Amino acid sequence: MNDRTLEVRNLNVTIRTDRREVRPVNDVSLDVLAGSIVGIVGESGCGKSMTARAVMGLLPYSGKVDGGTVRLCGREITALPEKERRKLRGSEISMIFQEPMTSLNPVIKVGKQVEETIRLHTECSREEAKEKTLAMFREVEIPEAETRYHCYPHQLSGGLRQRVMIAMAMVCKPKLLIADEPTTALDVTVEAQILNLLEHLRDAGTSVLIISHNLGVIARVCDYVYVMYAGRIVEQAATEVLFGRPTHPYTRGLFRSVNSLREGSATLETIPGVVPNLFRLPAGCSFSLRCGQCGANCEKNMPELLETEPDHRVRCFLTEKEDAE
Numbered sequence: 001m002n003d004r005t006l007e008v009r010n011l012n013v014t015i016r017t018d019r020r021e022v023r024p025v026n027d028v029s030l031d032v033l034a035g036s037i038v039g040i041v042g043e044s045g046c047g048k049s050m051t052a053r054a055v056m057g058l059l060p061y062s063g064k065v066d067g068g069t070v071r072l073c074g075r076e077i078t079a080l081p082e083k084e085r086r087k088l089r090g091s092e093i094s095m096i097f098q099e100p101m102t103s104l105n106p107v108i109k110v111g112k113q114v115e116e117t118i119r120l121h122t123e124c125s126r127e128e129a130k131e132k133t134l135a136m137f138r139e140v141e142i143p144e145a146e147t148r149y150h151c152y153p154h155q156l157s158g159g160l161r162q163r164v165m166i167a168m169a170m171v172c173k174p175k176l177l178i179a180d181e182p183t184t185a186l187d188v189t190v191e192a193q194i195l196n197l198l199e200h201l202r203d204a205g206t207s208v209l210i211i212s213h214n215l216g217v218i219a220r221v222c223d224y225v226y227v228m229y230a231g232r233i234v235e236q237a238a239t240e241v242l243f244g245r246p247t248h249p250y251t252r253g254l255f256r257s258v259n260s261l262r263e264g265s266a267t268l269e270t271i272p273g274v275v276p277n278l279f280r281l282p283a284g285c286s287f288s289l290r291c292g293q294c295g296a297n298c299e300k301n302m303p304e305l306l307e308t309e310p311d312h313r314v315r316c317f318l319t320e321k322e323d324a325e
């Protein structure tokens with residue numbers, strides 16, 4: 001058995017707009033080990049969703065993968081024809097999208113939508129598909145499953161809609177579930193329930209890649225974390241290592257802003273500046289414009305992602321220097 005459910009290597013995504021090109025995903029490598037929950041964290045626009053979409057084979061029309069490989073349980077999938085990719089989606093690899101309302105069809109009853117997913121991927125009768133749908137609704141703890149089956153999306157609360165999305169994603173028992181900001185639109189109680197559910201799915205054998213800008217969500221469920229900034233991984237480590245020893249100045253900035261919020265300090269700490277426009281990235285390290293410790297080298301060259309301790313990687317010249325001392 002392959003112990004890596006997902007293996008992404010040196011993935012690049014290019015998007016063409018008005019004869020210009022940007023690269024929202026740049027040399028991204030990541031692994032999701034079987035039976036684990038892995039997180040990608042970073043500010044808005046850093047390329048989290050594009051990474052997920054590239055893995056799914058669902059990039060926008062203007063986007064393309066132009067380098068790198070994606071392996072699912074050892075099998076290279078980026079080069080597969082679209083027909084083959086479509087077969088994988090929903091059956092081997094599923095995604096819950098950032099916008100639950102727009103991903104469900106507003107004019108079809110939610111039960112029917114889940115049923116259609118089943119019938120798309122498996123040979124079974126309408127009755128069997130309905131049975132499976134109801135069983136899945138119960139598994140994701142949708143109360144009164146029979147009644148909810150006949151509801152339209154707008155008749156359900158945000159939490160229930162997200163459960164329907166998860167039911168739809170999970171009904172064919174995929175090997176990998178990608179959850180893009182699965183709880184951003186939900187209140188904290190429902191968020192906790194959805195995160196519990198993801199852990200339950202992981203324990204039942206599905207590996208999970210969860211995307212979030214919320215460090216609390218990441219800390220709560222992830223075994224391993226990748227921090228993204230302006231299209232690149234800037235730090236990666238097991239969750240307790242990353243939270244115990246955040247090392248990249250950007251990661252540290254993220255933690256400071258969360259802590260100042262938690263401690264209720266009079267001035268909310270934020271990382272100065274904004275994520276650079278992908279059209280106008282600095283020549284060297286992408287974070288150099290906002291980094292308090294930026295040196296001459298940082299402005300000119302892009303640091304590599306290097307190990308600072310076993311299985312803890314950081315893309316920063318400052319940590320390299322510390323090592324040399």
Ligand SMILES: Nc1ncnc2c1ncn2[C@@H]1O[C@H](COP(=O)(O)OP(=O)(O)OP(=O)(O)O)[C@@H](O)[C@H]1O
Pocket residue numbers: 015017024042043044045046047048049050051060062098213278
């Ligand atoms: N359809 C598109 N055409 C052109 N550029 C796009 C398109 N979609 C996204 N981008 C650019 O790609 C970059 C990465 O976008 P992406 O959606 O992956 O960010 P994200 O990290 O998921 O952000 P968020 O937290 O807001 O969801 C952004 O800078 C965005 O401007």
Ligand SMILES: [Mg+2]
Pocket residue numbers: 048049050098180
């Ligand atoms: Mg996104």
